[in-house]
Amino acid sequence: MPHDWLLPLASFAYLGLLFAIAWYGDRRADAGRSLISNPYIYTLSIAVYCTAWTFYGSVGRAASGGPGFLPIYLGPTLMALLWWFVLRKLIRISKQHRLTSIADFIGSRYGKSTFLAGMVTLVAVVGIMPYISLQLKAVSTSFNVMQSYPQAAVATTATTFGDTAFYVALVMALFAILFGTRHIDVSERHEGMVAAVAFESVIKLLAFLAVGLFVSFGLFDGPWEIFSRVSEEPSLQHLLVLGDRPAQYIDWLALTFLAMMAILFLPRQFQVAVVENVDEAHLRKATWLFPLYLLLINLFVLPIAFGGLLLFPDGAIDPDTFVLTLPLTAGQGALATFVYLGGLSAATGMVIVATIALSTMICNDLVMPVLLRIRGLRLEQRADLSGLLLGIRRGSIALMLGLGYVYFRLIGESYALVSLGLLSFAAAAQFAPPILFGLYWKQASRLGAQAGLLAGFAVWGYTLLLPAFARSGWIDFGFVEQGLFGIAWLRPYALFGLTGLEPVSHAVFWSMLANVGLLVGVSLFTRQRLIEQIQATLFVDVFHRQSSEAQYWGGTARIGELRGLLTRFLGPERAVAVFKRFARYHEEALDDDSIAVPALLNDAERELAGVIGAASSRIMMASVVQGESLSLDGMLKILDETSQVIEYSRRLEQKSAELERATDELQTANLRLQELDRLKDEFISTVSHELRTPLTSIRAFSEILLDDKQMPSAQREEFLGVVVSESERLTRLVNQVLDMTRMDAGSIEWHFERIDLAKVVDEALRTIKQLLAKHNATLEWVRPDDDVIIEADRDRLIQVLINLLSNALKYTPKTGGKVAVQIKPGQQWVSLTVADNGPGIPPEQAEQVFDRFHQIAHADGSKPQGSGLGLAITRRIVEYHGGSIVVDPEAVEGACFKILLPVVANPPPELTATG
């Protein structure tokens, strides 16, 4: 480079631009106008997958192994097709439970286990550290290449303070701290950071395309020329094919699998794809846009690699640096600088996202659980812990980058880029079994996940990490060649004598076997705790449930204590906002002294989980909630898989019961109809019979009168009298039948008015006077002193009285007959009795007398006069007045009919007031 100062300047200017973009993104987010809420930014942020390893390493790998670099990108392409199926579920669950990291996710799925979350964090930190140092190495190498050209890049021998990588690490730490831990956020989303990462993804793609086009068309006559020259070069021909050994296809498969897992389960990918996701719907476009991005960034890998091999046949130039050395050789300094910035983008993007993701995990799942358990710190009594949380995160970011730098200085030099990257991929793949089984298999248990993760991690460490240490000279390399303690079947690259595979494929096979095997095996033979079962159900069935169903806090807590807890971790402002939102949503006043409802407890736990992780949140909640922490009701609702089926069958039962009831009613109605039909027939036959009797006698007497002209006039008169009286009886009968049917049909007209019952009786007695005399009976009339006011139809009431009185007279003895009428006023009812001294009514017939056409025979067996409808009509009329009529069973002699009628309430109050 012509000017030594130009490159550092460009580097830091570029990083400054990133700061500006991130700052702008955060400001837009604060203003509520998100910069990143669209599928394109989302896709570009996922492209943080393409790191410096892609940028420099792919060419290096292609130059040595031909198509071997492609599975790293074909795997994610295939996985992207499953995103709508898998990633959407991850996002939905994480949003619902406020999960902010992969450790949180796994810990939460397996019963909010602090231990498991901590373990995941450890695996992640140990596994990702080489990857971070790889990025630093890439930046440092590329810087040296740029600075020292045309001499070949020399290995870094500079002191720490003279080393570019050191300063780059510093700036990245600063960026991550500024934009990754700006404040404690309940959703842990960092819009500014995402915006910057998306911008970097654009830059690295453009830079790589630019250098690809330059090599293909600037240095050569199109990629066709490159390919045809390579195919003519015998030493390079092997790069065009995959080889014949099946083991190579197993390596291909293993790499594809690793990359598939890495795109989902690398902590930084989880961060951008799940935690930073704004809208599930963005997944749709990302499903094909992200593979397209991968395709484009790989399009020129082969032309560059082959072009480099053709132009530098002696192998003096490291293929990892072809993207820089090719333009530099051609004197294209500006293009080389642009490419260098692209590589810087790729490296910084990865480091920033990875350290932020890891710092959240270290803080929430490693440090906080420990701090909260140390009683001596009295952490739960501090007023505001959000500062402490931020401090821990910032500290861990600095620590991560520091460690990454140290690792790079100690080990990085001895290793090609690609091997370091695959080391991390294989570590991240250990998260796949607990997550994928956890997403679809409810029985996957905490113990199983722990055993599997532990075993997988151990195998990974033994077969990949330790040999890496050995290669850099930390451990005796003999351990790799002869095996631990010289035992041949413990050789880390050929465990149990398995040979023929690449170290990575070998490690993937054994670690996955251990991980999946133990996860499934242990899960099958252990019982889950209750909280595990609940979480498993909530996770697996996330699409079949309302988020509000996830409520199972059963204990009680004072709202004041809850408020205190949230304030400590969220800060006063956010805590107040949480309570306000809840109060508004549930329309409840939240006094500090009242008991929090379960829904509020669950809300609080979720909010807290967003800040300190699900496991710690649960511990903190348990410190304020008293009593049974799980409500039986809530649990059963969640756990009972068949509850919906039961609900459905319960409804079916209800329906069938209703149907049965309706059928019963119909049957009853039918029976009643049949009975009525029978009654009607009976009625008609009785009426015909009753009509025929007087008609027969009228006809008989009329014929006698017609035939016998010489009949004495006295006899003739007597006969005519019989005809007249029979006709009257006939008329009466017809009238009563008409009355009866009209009453049945409801077509009778009633004229209700307020009347004095005693006066009505007087009137009836006047009418009946002659009849009384005819029967030689005496009347006893007990009249009350006061008026007895009732509401009634006067004419009908008189009809009732006449009916009863004439009935009574009918049964009185020929001499000494006696009829008694009495009114007894009461508070609500007035009783009216009509008694005679006849033979009386046998108790068993006391009800039947009110039936139609029921007549009690005289003592001599003869039928009394009358239609047999009188009492039936009487009862109808009395009942229409709201009263009742019965045969008084206490009558001493003869029959006594007792009528009860409602008395009209006292006169209206205004009358008493004025009077």
Next chain:
Amino acid sequence: MNGSAMSQRLVALFVLGALVLGYPLLSLFSAPTLVLGVPLLYLYLFGSWLLIIVAAAVLVERSSDERTPPG
């Protein structure tokens, strides 16, 4: 088309893609010959890669059109 149908079609495409980009189909194209000036293996790999992307795009975009009827 609802999300579930789309999801199923994408899973089917995944299975197809895994077959196309894996052993043994891949070994059929592992020959050091040039087709259209490009090595056969690379032409096959990048070609099927592009086809998978196009198929995924068609599946996803068509389904989102159907999800929101015009007007």
